[in-house]
Each structure stands twice: as C-alpha cells, then as structure tokens.
Amino acid sequence: MDWEWDSRSHKKIHTGKSSIKKLKDEWLWQPFKIKSAAGGNRSYQVGELLEDEVYPCAFCNGTGERPKGSKCPVCKGKGTASVEPPAVRCAYCRGTGEEKPRTIITCTACRGKGIVHVEEPIEICPHCKGTGKEPTNKLVCIKCRGKGVVTVKREKEREIYDSEEIEKFGDFAQETYQVNKKERPIRSAVSGSEKEALEVIKRLGKSDRIAVAKNMSPPISSSYAEQLCNALLKKGLIVREGVLYSII
Structure with missing residues (x-):
C-alpha cells in the first residue's frame, strides 16, 4: 500500500496504489504540538531556538513520576531537566522524550529530555528534512542525530x-x-x-x-x-x- 501526504492535515493517507517506496517527500518535517506541564498545546517549528537552561521534563511531563507512583528515570523526580543553551526541541521524538508514542522507553536522541543542545548557526538537516529520522527507516538520522537541524560550518576567515x-x-x-x-x-x-x-x-x-x-x-x-x-x-x-x- 502506497502513501501520500494530505496537504491540509499534514498526515499520510492510503492511495490504494501498489507498494512503491517513494520516501523523499514522505519525511518532510511539519510543525507539531506538544502538551506542556501547565496544560495546553503549543506548536514548535523545527530549529526554533530556545535559550533557557531548565525545562519541564518531557518524559514525565513535569510531574516527576513515570510511571505514576515511581520516580521519573530522566529527571529523578525533580520534574525538570537541564540543557545547555542554545537548544531545540528534539525532532526525533517531537519533544515527547519517548522512543515511541505512549511508551516508557526514553528517546534515543534526547535521552528523554525532549530538548537537545545545538551549536549555532544552524539549518534544517538536508538529510532527513528536519524529521530527525532516516529517510528509509525510523532510526535516528545519522546526520543530525535526531535534532532535525545541523550546525552550519562557518566560513573560514582568511x-x-x-x-x-x-x-x-x-x-x-x-x-x-x-x-x-x-x-x-x-x-x-x-x-x-x-x-x-x-x-x-x-x-x-x-x-x-x-x-x-x-x-x-x-x-x-x-x-x-x-x-x-x-x-x-x-x-x-x-x-x-x-x-x-x-x-x-
């Protein structure tokens, strides 16, 4: 079964065509929403720079517990995680801190924090198009390591x-x-x-x-x-x- 993007909802839909791998456009990054510890959702763009040093722990959503009644393995019950600025939301897990949605396995790229440090200047990863995933599978992108962005090599000053x-x-x-x-x-x-x-x-x-x-x-x-x-x-x-x- 082949797939294509629905431009209105940014979701993949069945086409009914034969199964032909056409992955170049399937993995183009789209904005995603993350539920905050205070409630509500916010959309984040890939490469949106964050300058704080402390953030609500993504894996436990700032509660300090994951699973309920147990200390979160990422923040050790503190409910917060520290990342050296500048930083971006992890593209691989979409900032959830989870390896797969609704699982208790921490993200390989951000180790459950949902935030990863970057070195400026940055640009969208040309290999994964900002998804943080390999174009041919769901493994972490070998170019950006799941960040969705890469550091632009500074022009050597002569x-x-x-x-x-x-x-x-x-x-x-x-x-x-x-x-x-x-x-x-x-x-x-x-x-x-x-x-x-x-x-x-x-x-x-x-x-x-x-x-x-x-x-x-x-x-x-x-x-x-x-x-x-x-x-x-x-x-x-x-x-x-x-x-x-x-x-x-």
Missing part, C-alpha cells in the same frame, strides 16, 4: 596581512582599503554570518542584539547575535552606543 588589500563587505560599502603596515594591525575578512549581521544592521539602522537576532535568516539566538556584533566591532565595521549597534 587572515589579511600587512600591505594587502581588504574588502569591506556589504552592498552598501563595496570599498577597498589599503592596509598600512605601520598604521594598521593585521585584520581578517568578514565571515558569512558576520556579513549577514552587518547587512541587517545597515537595513534596520540602529539595532540592538535582539533585533539583529530576529532579522537574521534563519533567526538566531540573541547571545549569538551579540557575538557577531562584537566581532564586527573589533574589525571596525560598526559602532556601539549603549545597547545599540550602527554602521560607521
């Missing part, structure tokens, strides 16, 4: 030495400066992430780290945005007035 020309990146400042051996120290080129942050600041005008973080594509955490802005400050490409950054 060092520019004395008497070499350096380019000041950005469509708004395509000018070339000559490094004077006596007057200017060794500098390095702007990385891809720094260039994007520079363009965001130029577009918004005076901006704080939160505004820069939200306007990056994809959005990043405010702490990572601050790192990028500080790097641009050291390279003399922007100035800071209080908490606001602006182009020189």
